[in-house]
Amino acid sequence: MENFSLILAIVVITALAFDFTNGFHDTANAMATTISTGALKPKVAVAMSAALNLVGAFLSVEVANTISKGLVDENGIRPEVIFAALVGAILWNLVTWLVGLPSSSSHALMGGLIGATVASAGFGAVHGDVLVTKVLLPALAAPVVAGLAAMLATRFSYALDRKADGKAAEKGYRAGQIASAGLVSLAHGTNDAQKTMGIITLALVAGGAVAPDSDPPTWVILSAGLAIALGTYIGGWRIIRTMGKGLTELQPRQGFAAQTSAATAILASSHLGFSLSTTHVVSGSVMGAGLGRKGGVVRWSTATRMLVAWVLTLPAAALVGAGAESVTDLGDWGTAVVAVFLVAASAAIWKVSRREVVDASNVNETEEPAGVVTTAIAAVTPPPPGAVTEGLTATIPAPVTTTEPAAPPAAV
């Protein structure tokens, strides 16, 4: 660990901070429907997801080894560029969390990386075609693939077995949902914790602390796994609420279909070499499962807001990354300014979030009193006409206490 300069230490800490935001941003992907259908208690769900993320982080280093290849020229990447990229990604993750919108952490990271690289080395250093084939097209394909699969599976399941009442059915679908949600968590750990490992390793290589082409050092694997698990356990409750309750209402069977479709699409895509973002896959499968049941509704206003967030993710993170990179370029004090700005902005976002706390106790309540969150959402998109009656801002007629499915007898 010779040559461990201050800037490297900053990059490593920032990367772990990103890993942490990635964890709590993406808890929703695995656990939102599990929590909203009542298959698991909120705290139990996030604990299970955290443990599986940690396990997943140790399963392989393949993703870490391929990170950053292709999208930007690795030659001449300095630690400052990576730092600026991470700043963009973290801030975008925090902003989307504040407004409760699921958005892809990978896109945020890539956006930050692209912005910082452009600011540092010009547009020539970004491969535009790779951007389209690896980022934009998968983002369009993911929700369609997973959504269609979830919709057809739900429809088929209801056609097979119209009744599915009774304790056995209820218990069965819940167990199935927990299993497939666990699989999503595991896959998330292998993919996303490793992205951070890859970033840290890239920084270490760029800073000359480890030899090029080496595997991530053990302490990198360990700390990245722990950071993502901790973030997952803290739980991005705002996003869980949007994903589990905001998009549509799911019964345990639909939750099972959604999670199964998500797990399948994620595994199939990473295995067949067409990587899809977990966030996009899960959002699509939740909507598909919602549409698959007769009488199921999707709140399109929420879906639209989510879509806007997806479109904005890359450019927004890129813009912040580019800005941060230009400031770090001014010298060491510039880097210090960016670091202080990151901490101050994160603290400010957290402070704003405290005005209206969403946590394990109220994660399943859909009613959102007009407050800072709704104002923030309104700033993101002007509500379409009619949104008043269907949006999250509206008072949803069902009383809060009846949103839970009728509790099964204590024998469960």
Place this chain on the structure above:
Amino acid sequence: MKIDWSALGSVFGVSLAVTVGLVALFTLGVMGLSHRERATAQGGSAALATAGAYVAFAGCAAAVAYGINLIMAKG
């Protein structure tokens, strides 16, 4: 620019087929258990339905095991 349509197509096909198949299999399993539940409530038994249910769940468990295998094999 080269878009890998065949990879996209196979992801689409595999996701669709596996999801619908697994959910259907699981639904059959749950139907078997529900059947047993109703049968026991009326004092009877439903050995065939129960056995079918366990076969269906075993199939699902095998799929999960294969999924975990895929996650590990990425290394």
